[in-house]
Amino acid sequence: MPGEFDLLVADARVLRPDGAGARIERADLAIKGGRIVRLAPPGSLARHAARELIAAGGGLAMPGLVNAHTHSPENLARGRAERARLSEWMGAVWPALDTLPAHLVRLAIEIGAAEMIRHGVTSVVDHFRQTPMTTQALTAAVEAYAAIGMRCTLALMLRDSAHAGTLIGAPHVAAAPSAAEQISLVAARSSWARQQGVDLAFGPSAPHRCSDALLAMVAREHGDLQVHTHLDETVEDAQAAHRRFGRSSVSQLDRIGLLGPRLACAHAVHVTASDIERLAATGTVVVHNPVSNMRLGSGIAPLPAFLAAGVAVALGTDGAASNDTQNPWEVIKLAALLPRLGTADPAAWPRAATILALATRGGHRVTGFAAAEPCAGTIADGAPADLIVFDDDPLAQLDQGSVEANLVFGAPAHRPRHVIARGRVLMRDRSLTTIDEDGLRDRLRAHRRELAA
Numbered sequence: 001m002p003g004e005f006d007l008l009v010a011d012a013r014v015l016r017p018d019g020a021g022a023r024i025e026r027a028d029l030a031i032k033g034g035r036i037v038r039l040a041p042p043g044s045l046a047r048h049a050a051r052e053l054i055a056a057g058g059g060l061a062m063p064g065l066v067n068a069h070t071h072s073p074e075n076l077a078r079g080r081a082e083r084a085r086l087s088e089w090m091g092a093v094w095p096a097l098d099t100l101p102a103h104l105v106r107l108a109i110e111i112g113a114a115e116m117i118r119h120g121v122t123s124v125v126d127h128f129r130q131t132p133m134t135t136q137a138l139t140a141a142v143e144a145y146a147a148i149g150m151r152c153t154l155a156l157m158l159r160d161s162a163h164a165g166t167l168i169g170a171p172h173v174a175a176a177p178s179a180a181e182q183i184s185l186v187a188a189r190s191s192w193a194r195q196q197g198v199d200l201a202f203g204p205s206a207p208h209r210c211s212d213a214l215l216a217m218v219a220r221e222h223g224d225l226q227v228h229t230h231l232d233e234t235v236e237d238a239q240a241a242h243r244r245f246g247r248s249s250v251s252q253l254d255r256i257g258l259l260g261p262r263l264a265c266a267h268a269v270h271v272t273a274s275d276i277e278r279l280a281a282t283g284t285v286v287v288h289n290p291v292s293n294m295r296l297g298s299g300i301a302p303l304p305a306f307l308a309a310g311v312a313v314a315l316g317t318d319g320a321a322s323n324d325t326q327n328p329w330e331v332i333k334l335a336a337l338l339p340r341l342g343t344a345d346p347a348a349w350p351r352a353a354t355i356l357a358l359a360t361r362g363g364h365r366v367t368g369f370a371a372a373e374p375c376a377g378t379i380a381d382g383a384p385a386d387l388i389v390f391d392d393d394p395l396a397q398l399d400q401g402s403v404e405a406n407l408v409f410g411a412p413a414h415r416p417r418h419v420i421a422r423g424r425v426l427m428r429d430r431s432l433t434t435i436d437e438d439g440l441r442d443r444l445r446a447h448r449r450e451l452a453a
């Protein structure tokens, strides 16, 4: 029956996790209402039954990637401050980005989204910073992501701790609105944003950059919204927490009642063994950002220790000014390789399959989507239809040996051909369907001319 399905992905080789290895199953995927509704032997579903067809031609299909930590305004500041550590870097990059007009908020988001979709990202957590946050910026960001169509959790950055008359982490800003004002701005717009398809979240900048009152309000109120924060990114961050709280950042968040599956902590480079135990025991999620951590000389997060303790981990690029791309495959490869510098025992190195799970299913722990949709980040009957399809390229050898190792280590060579999020095709045959890339280039050129004038 024509129109029985919204979309049919015909004849894909579907990557399905199967214990320690992967199973590849040749199948037709029928999609309706944003979900995979049938996974059937190739050729068994009539092609005319779908309103839209993607002929995968035996190309590998895998779940869409989740970029679980970025800051979209930094797409306008790539390559800045190339030999600076975090605090100096922030001073060099952020003053020009903190009060963007709506058209530049949209431009920055579209630049990042175009790059992410090209690399197979179907969900993003944008720890969105403007200081102070405004309704106009928030609205522009929600509308931009809604038009692009990828899943987005927009974690609005909150901060109110001052030192010597300026905000910590934003020394060019003298004062911030009160904690209550910042929190109510997010809460007031959250159901409107959800109607547009964007989830708002609270994004405290870091425990030591927020008052205890702000963190306590976030812990107490609007429990349906996720919480996203930076945590002990640099050794200086960890020291600042000890100076201010007399304990670690993790212990302080524990005391305030914020640890738990609702909270995701980006970086967590300088945490102790007992911090790791608490993160695991409470189900708190860590977002590992190895490229950014190397770019800013912040250190190497203890990924093997997180995994051994059972901490939920996701992967992030971080913003484009500390990366300087939004390419998740570089993150995936480094997440797999960096632990090998720490121990010569191969048994302690994370498996490629584990790393891919962090980049897919793991990311949905950060968005909160995993709780409502346990199948999110997999290709299965009933799962949300977020997936990417590669070419059937014999050079890629994607089904030789370990397909996961092939994807993880050969990652930069693999560019998907089609990208589908929420059952909607965002890239078909390497053409983006919701972003006008030529127009984007023109707008970027105009912005550069504005800056130069």
Ligand SMILES: [Zn+2]
Pocket (backbone or CB within 6 Å): 069, 070, 071, 127, 230, 266, 318, 319
């Ligand atoms: Zn960050």
